Amino acid sequence: MLTQTESARPQTGRFAEFRLIPRIDTWPEAIALVQTPPGKLLLLTLFGAVLRFLIQPGYALLLACAFAFISFLPEYRRPVLAAGPLLVAAVTWIHNLLMLGETYGVIGLGIALYACVQRWPKSRFGRRPLIFLLSGFSLLIVAACATRPHSRPAMILWPLVGAMASYVWFIAYAVTDKSSVASRDLSLQIATFRPIWGTTNTPFPKGAAYLRRIEAKTPEQLAVVQLKGLKLLVWALLLALVQICWYRFFHGYMRIPLPENALAMSVRGTPVPWHMRWACQILAYFELILRFSIFGHTFIGCCRMAGFNALRNTYRPLSATTLIDFFNRFYYYFKELLVDFFYFPTFLRYFKKHRRVRTVFATSVTILFGDAFYHITRDWHFFRDRGLWGGIASYQVEFVYCIALTIGLSISQLRRRGPRHSGFIRGRLLPICGVGLFYVLVSVFETDTRTFTLAQTVRYFASLFFIHL
Secondary structure (H helix, E strand, C coil): CCCCCCCCCCCCCCCCCCCCCCCHHHCHHHHHHHCCHHHHHHHHHHHHHHHCCCCCHHHHHHHHHHHHHHHHCHHHHHHHHHHHHHHHHHHHCCCCHHHHHHHHHHHHHHHHHHHHHHHCCCCHHHHCHHHHHHHHHHHHHHHHHCCCCCCHHHHHHHHHHHHHHHHHHHHHHHHCCCCCCHHHHHHHHHHCCCCCCCCCCCCCCCCHHHHHHHECCCHHHHHHHHHHHHHHHHHHHHHHHHHHHHHHHHHHHCCCCCHHHHHHHHHCCCCCCHHHHHHHHHHHHHHHHHHHHHHHHHHHHHHHHCCECCCCCCCCHHHCCCHHHHHHHHCHHHHHHHHHHHHHHHHCCCCCCCHHHHHHHHHHHHHHHHHHHHHHHHCCHHHHHHHHHHHHHCCHHHHHHHHHHHHHHHHHHHCCCCCCCCCHHHHHHHHHHHHHHHHHHHHHHCCCCCCCCHHHHHHHHHHCCCCCC
């Protein structure tokens, strides 16, 4: 598995030095200015002005105030960030005391498990904390499924499942952090439980161990990191504007349907024309990259404003020439989650004398179990609405996607690559198009709504190649 880098490549040519957004983080004058009180105020003002177009204005103001405190008093960075998730949870669930109590209970559980690992690292739990954590979460879902709908146990357990689903991977990073001292890093651990700069169920970025490595230690480092954060937020804003124009042109003016709408029309017996089906699938590929780039740049830009030089979540995915490289560039922190919790533990433990078998087995466990477990537990409400077996059955279409992805990634890792072609077409264009075509095809089976059956999805996929089942 590859590691993302953001190092600049040597470039030659007429536009080698052109930047749509200037590299202000390399300007000595800008770095010096941002270390002064007027410069900090200017930076925070620009940050708030850009951020208000990307998230709710009220929350943008809250973040600006928090980062202002951090900028002027960086020694209080960790306590401020630790208080953030607790305050956000309180504001979010102020009218639902049961959910608020269960959310705080899950956070407290995470802290307790982290302390247990630090206190008893040689215990059975200390050696295998992730297995205990994920097994316990699975049993919680099974227990909730065993309750009668609308009964008192169900009204208690299902909100607890939802709270646990929101925090389970943040707790996972905490309990696998064995290099810290609990009393010293407790505030930073709490800060990583759905941090105030924003996140999905996937931690953005990784846990406290990663944050300690990338934390700005000097005023100059903080200035550079915050300037990089402002640049990334501007990128997110520009991409958001592109997204608006994109949807208005292709789906408004050109009337190209979204993939789920095209599939729904096919199921109803009124399929859209063949070329429109291909068009919506190809457009969806670029729209997915746009969407992930916008929210990923927003989260990481805010993280950098807090003083952590985190890598981007999405970094030039359209330049990837292999599947492995694409998924490393497209959704970096989800890839890191799968690699840290599933790929490396499997790769380092099994089939050590058989390199190819070892690679394929680790990849299969990572995707078929790790990716599947992540999405099944993320979408816990399907279990609540359809029951245990109904929830599992609803994942059958997504599981086909996991199988195809496992095969593609395994082949990508095992291929013997000769000398790279120097020409643009064979060396860059054809591999990039091949990666894009693979994802366009397998994305037919990637769905969050889980509305359509496997048979309906397979028939739609076959119709792309004039095969009518």
